[in-house]
Amino acid sequence: MSGLPPPPDGFSVPPEVTEPSVGCRELFIGFFSVGIVGFGGVMPWIRRMVVEQRRWLSEEEFVNLLSLCQLLPGANVGNFAVCIGSRFAGFRGAVSAVAGLYCAPFFIIIALAAFYSNFSHIPVVENMFRGISAAAAGLVIAMGIRIAMPVCRTPRAIAFTILAVAGVLVLKLSLVWVIVVLAPLSIAAVRFVGR
């Protein structure tokens, strides 16, 4: 592939390489829409918006980008918005996506704080959020299963998924330690096993 001369124009780009064209407005609106509905965790909503609804990324690309965003400091969802925005529309795209993600929650949370200093202790609200939290946990479980499907296809991948789960749940390691210990092994395994 690398031996070919560069194409003279856009016509000879193979179809699988062409990316959807996404503008700043769409990025803002897309991330705005997940910001306002993302109760109890925004990542499942981002996956749905980016992979299922708008098809900006494939399932595999989503997992790969999520891996990177977990390694970088800051909110994973914020980093994700930056990467998506940057990929499709450069710096302005990154700003649009991040602004879209944070602007509604920023004002909503301030409004809640201004009107109810103890909002979350009102019994009805507390009960309501017991319900929402239980459903939100379900959304994260469903997302975990969804992203496992394209990844866990080889014994190597299944083994390292189990090791990561064991690291967190059995050894009670933090995310950083799971990555520091397992990433070199997992990457080496890809090298040796080949797939």
Add this chain to the structure above:
Amino acid sequence: MMGEPKVLGQLAFQFAIISLIAIGGATSVLPEMHRMVVDNHQWMDSSTFADLFALAQTAPGPNVMVVTLIGWQVAGFAGALITTVAMIGPAFLLTFTVSRFLPRWRRTEWYRVVEKGLAPLTVGLVLSGAYLLTRATVDGVPALIVTAATVAYIFFLKKNPLYVLIIAAVIGAAGLV
């Protein structure tokens, strides 16, 4: 209290640092934020901090929005704005810089190997996060039914998850969960 420049400067500085050590998001630096806000600066007591965290969980949006509330509590709207920007800004610049290299990296063999190696770990981290979240929030059979029904809804009905959140909110408000 709105415009004390010294406090605003401290908020900006402290949260910019927190932003850069927050690998894994706001939840992983919660103890650090507590130490800084409650112990070091004594901007609020521990129970107020816990209340803000609970309120942030209640609102839509990223978990990191708890810092907006901390800023609000300490220095009003200006505080909320500065704290939020300080928390988002440095991570934004770092992630943006990295993201500019991605198209080049993705064409290299080593990056594909790294991606392939990291993917199962990410899946494992999300799955265990899901388990921990469930353990923390689901404390009885009714809640477990709501969680299980949500998973089933996502896989079998493929409709907007917002409906399931609304139904869960109503069931919860009725005191059934």
